Amino acid sequence: MQKKSPETPRKLNVCVLTVSDTRTEADDNSGRLIRERLEEAGHEVVARIICPDDKNAILKAIESWIGKKEANAIFITGGTGISYRDVTIETIRPFFTKELTGFGELFRYISYAEDIGSKALLSRAAAGAIGEKVVFALPGSVKAVALAMDRLVMPELLHIHYELTKHL
Incomplete structure (x- = not known):
């Protein structure tokens, strides 16, 4: 007998991590934008x-959320470039x-096509389960976050969650 697939929820519980050596609550515009886009769609941060x-600070945050059943999605902004300090991708990819x-x-x-041209090559934005x-590991740029959220993430977020949680 097959198990039924879960009903697709209309609301997800999400966690947002800003990776930055300089940002504070007052000027974390990328983290704020992620939160706003999610809340506008009815999700709860x-x-x-x-x-x-x-790496250790990123691991501490991610590991605390991985084990929480009430968290459905994790959004990270920052640390996805190629500078020495950018370690977000190396830190999270082994967990995927x-x-x-x-x-x-x-x-x-x-x-590349709509915003920054060949500079897009420097982005290591990534996503996984x-x-x-x-x-989702997004760049720290507000413009890049808006592009990712509006064009890719928000149109597919519930579908991705459904596919990850359905059991046949």
């Missing part, structure tokens, strides 16, 4: 943290049970 560009390679590819394509949670 259940946790929001700002941490330095440091499935990587959504199309996200990074499409994000760079849209960035950690069990039944989707994780």
Whole structure:
């Protein structure tokens, strides 16, 4: 006998992590934009943290959210470039049970075509699943976050969650 697929929820509980050595609550515009886009769509931000560009700090935040059943998705902004301090991708990629390679590819394509041209090459934006949670690692730029959220994330977020949580 097959198990029934879960009903697609209309609201997800999400966590937002800003990775930055300089941002504070007052000037974390990218983290704020992620929260606003999610809340406008009816989702609830259940946790929001700002941490330095440091592998251990990123791990501490991510590991605390991975084990929480009430968290459906994790959004990270910052630390996705190629500078020495940018360690977000190296930190989270080992946790991915499935990587959504199309996200990074499409994000760079849209960035190239509609925004920054060949500078899109420097982005290592990524997404993947950690069990039944989707994780998006977005650049720290407000413009890049808006592009990713509006063009890629928000149109597919509920569908991605459904696919990760359905059990046949």
